[in-house]
Amino acid sequence: MSQAETLALLERYYAAFNAGDNQGMLDCLSDDIAHDINQGSRQTGIAQFRAFLAHMDRCYRERLTDIVLMANADGTRAAAEFVVHGEYLATDEGLPEAAGQTYVLPAGAFFVVSDSKISRVSVYYNLADWTAQVGG
Template identity: 50%
Template sequence: MSDTDLTIARHYFDAFNAGDAEAMLNLISEDVQHFVNQGDVRHGKDAFRAFLAEMDRAYSEHISDLTLFDGPPGRVAAEFTIDGTYKATQPSLPAATGQRYSLPVGSFLSITSGQITRVTTYYNLADWLRQVSE
């Protein structure tokens, strides 16, 4: 992984923790592919922007224990813990009542010409459902 790729990835996750969607979007390419856990692939920056807005409406989340891993040029893997609060009910999910949750997460970024072109995120949905349903 180049220092530039590592720096871009670190800025992306730092912007996430700061709740700074615009800073995240500044790192994303216009034709980004967003592979969401248990969902359809979203294509393009506008779809990613809409995703961030919906996530901000429904969840309050913070990343801790972030570790970035070397990969071939243009590839960064990350492992972290996401601690969050479920603020607003999402379609086909349990009712939101401010439930707190904590999950291990894996995320993978592709970076081309200084912009993130792919974001893939995985977590255990069954574990999240158990935590917000208790």
């Protein structure tokens, strides 16, 4: 893929995220997607990513703004920086109790792209900042 094609792929991925279109996000991923969860383990495969999205939909409502996308010249590596605007809907195991708290959190993600699909996504944000915002 070219740099422009990778950037277009990430634009589709984040447009689907903001539209709440989980299938649109999944369509951007390889079947063996490696997903590195912030301060968590790596999950592998579309089924795991689908389950992750369902969990996120149950616990959080989020939209992203100020998205900046970057990719290397051959389109195999990319990154995104953005601001997460969220609402904590249901208590996530091991985290503070949810009561509809809102939060605004800078975050970023790194990607590997192969065969016109995202094959790895690693997301990072400051969990201590999020916890402080939701009253933990």
